[in-house]
Amino acid sequence: MLAGADVNLTAAKRSTSLLPGIVGDLLQDNQPKLYQQDMKHGGTPLHWAISREVVVALVDKNCDINALNFDGRTALHIMVLRGRLECAIALLSRGAEHSIGDNEGNTPLHLAVKQTNVAIVQALIVFGANLEAKNKMGNTPRHTLPTEMSNSNYDKILYVLHAVGAKRCPPEVSGCRPSCSARGDYNGVPPPPVARSSTRDLVSQMLSVAAMERAACFDTSQKQGRLLCLDGGGIRGLVLVQILLSLEEAVGRPIVECFDWVAGTSTGGILALGLASGKSLRECQRVYFRLKEYAFIGMRPYPSDALEAILKECLGPRAEAGDQASVVSLAQPPPPSEQLVWQAARATGAAPSYLDGGLMGNNPTLDVLTELTELNLALRATGQHEEAKKTNLKVVVSCGTGPIMMKSKTKALH
Known part of the structure; x- marks a missing residue:
């Protein structure tokens, strides 16, 4: 490749006798990281890789x-068949x-279900794989679950598919089992329930009912604002992405259009x-996985070079903030024309090397409500009453990243 080999030149385009000349350097340098048995199925070197690095x-x-081999399979198909989770996630x-x-x-997803690989099934679902996709036999992934009920992963995969909404087969489909039949009722075995306070559940239900009653009394004819608040939590920002993806699916429109x-x-x-900055939630999801691979590695404090490089690539090295944002620091914040978006992202994500906003306001709801109240007063004082209506909030949605699970450690007393 260093000599300029074409990584997109598939085996289908050349005879197998010429194949060593095409990827000879790659084979020589990464002999243990390429699976040569897959070369007979064609494809590109990406199909033959067996490590995330390659x-x-x-x-x-x-x-x-997304190049195809002789079997019409992409590199992702091959990684699923070979059970290479890290490679599959790198591709996704x-x-x-x-x-x-x-x-x-x-x-x-069909292949992952057939292989009864729980982790890869879950990964594909997280990245939005179509649960209802049908193969040429007209079968969905749920229908293709192996018939061997003794497989320990059978119950787990069936429950995962059921929990995220995989439908049963229509009544006219033949060859169904209780797991997918329209008349069946078996949905796998759920994991053990998470221990939680029953009192907390009761309070949450009461607050939910009260919020619904109050929402029903709102005057929808008035122009009112909608606020989205996102907690801190490091790589658990993936939790925020998944929550927002579910909301986006429920409302049927991009999440940024809802607030x-x-x-x-x-x-x-x-x-x-x-x-x-115009990124979709799926694009943001991919950014988080790249942060996991390159930024949050090794021991703390994490090196900042990789994080800054990814932020510059995703947010733009010269992109500037379009509106004034309140910044609290000992130094005077730069004017909007000089504030780069990636630098703002770097500052708000300064932990754990430095103290960031998570120290005092990991949940930013109260802080932004204060900011909006002050903005409302300023707009009214300057006669901008129509613009001030957006600061009269109708809806506040606050999303958290969940508590950090701590392992209890007991020290022997001597």
Whole structure:
């Protein structure tokens, strides 16, 4: 590749006798990281990679991430078949298409279910794989679950598919089992319930009922604002992405179109800036997986170079903030024309090397409510009454990243 080999030249385009000349250097340098048995099925070197490092190197060399081999399979299909979770996630986080069917119409999710690989099934679902995709036999992933009920992963995968909404087969489909039959009722075995306070559940239910009653009394004819608040939590910003993806699916429109104001702290601030910069939630999801691979590695404090490089790439090295944001610091904040978006993202995500907003306002709701109250007063004082209506909030949605699970440690007393 260093000598200029074409990483997109598939085996289908050359005879096998010429294949060593095409990727000879790659084979020589990465002999243990390429599976030569897969070469007989054609494809590009990306199909033959068996390590995340090689996958990333090939994608960075502009290897076609969705190229097909002789069986009509992409590199993602192959990684699923071989059970290479890290390689599959590396492909998905770089935009690999998960809806492509092979020569038999099977998507990567069909193959993962057939392989009863729980982790890869979950990964594909997280990245938005179509649960209702049908192969050329007309079967969905749920229908293709192996018949061996003794498989320990059978119950887990069935429950995962059921929990995220995979439908049963229509009544006219034949060959169904209780797991997918329209008349069946078996949905797998759920994991053990998470221990939680029954009192907390009761309070949450009461607050939910009260909020619904209050919402029903709102005067919808008045123009009122909608606020989205995103908590901090490091790599658990992926939790925020998944919550917002579910909301986006429920309302049927991009999440940024549902709110007038978006506030965030630390990882929530990075996500808020990404959305404000025009990134989709799926794009933000891929950014978080790249942060996991390159920024949050090794021991703390994490090196900042990788984080800053990813933020510059995703938010733009010269993109500037369009509106004044309140910044609290010992130094005077730069004017909006000089404030780079990636630097704002870097500042709000300064932990754990430095103190960031998570120290005092990991949940930014109260802070942004204070800011909006002050803005409302300023707008009214300057006669901008119509604009001030957006600061009279109708809806506040606050999303958290969940508590950090701590392992209890007991020390022997001597």
